[in-house]
Amino acid sequence: MKRQTGFTLVELVIVIAVLGILAGLAIPYFMEAREEAAKKECLANRTQIMRMFHAQQAVGYSGDLDGFLKEVTKEKDNENKYFTFVSKCADGGKYEVKVDFVTCDFPGHDEDLLAASSIPEDILKKFNDMIDSFYKDGVLDKDALNKLLGITNADDKTLTSNDLMRKAFFEKYGGWIEGIGVDGKPIYFKFHKTVDGILVYANGNSDFKNSGDWAANYVYNASTSKWYYGGKNQWGVNDNTISVSNINNDIHTTEQAKANEQKILDTITDPSKGWTEVTLNGNTFSK
Ligand SMILES: [Zn+2]
Incomplete structure (x- = not known):
């Protein structure tokens, strides 16, 4: 009798199918985690902007939030005297002041902010x-x-x-x-x-x-x-x-x-x- 070594084709097919199913389960979770991370980072950016705005107001900044937002979101770092980086949405959402908040127009990014308020x-x-x-x-x-x-x-x-x-x-x-x-x-x-x-x-x-x-x-x-x-x-x-x-x-x-x-x-x-x-x-x- 011939001794079996390695995998049979059927076993290989099963293993590949199982791996495929596992990948299918995991990828949506990875995507969701990435989306969630981008959303959290976006909210953190905007929270930082609000904190910096309030800190600047405390030391005499007289402009409004709208003007402040424009200053801190300038693409050229050398024009931005408040942050060493440009605060922007990782998903490419646009920041805009609505009422007293900095909002992001990327779908879902305002959820936590608005829920928090x-x-x-x-x-x-x-x-x-x-x-x-x-x-x-x-x-x-x-x-x-x-x-x-x-x-x-x-x-x-x-x-x-x-x-x-x-x-x-x-x-x-x-x-x-x-x-x-x-x-x-x-x-x-x-x-x-x-x-x-x-x-x-x-x-x-x-x-x-x-x-x-x-x-x-x-x-x-x-x-x-x-x-x-x-x-x-x-x-x-x-x-x-x-x-x-x-x-x-x-x-x-x-x-x-x-x-x-x-x-x-x-x-x-x-x-x-x-x-x-x-x-x-x-x-x-x-x-
Ligand atoms: Zn965003």
């Missing part, structure tokens, strides 16, 4: 701070609003004060805070001053519109900290939006505004109206 609490805080800054002893300070907006004619009543606050936020922060909807398309976080606080909502319109921007695709219920995604409106029409215009306490009486706000909250939390609870992770909605 705890949106919607962060959005709520900005909206609330904005609104608070326009109140003096509980009374809306229209002079402060007009000053910010450059309105010289104090009698200019083309905008209601709620609109003025929204416009002021839009101009101060250079736009609405951007997010991603359940369909993967951009949405924008907005607010309306209500009788007791603010109603935060989101829709797909990036502009500031004095009117016609009151259709909400997403509504935040502050009392339960839950978000709801569009179904039928107050009038039973299923267009994935609800009108939030009629909670405006500049136009409606306190009782009307409160009742209308309650109707909005009742509608979005009523399963028969087709609104669904969605989760907001960072600035991205998912069902």
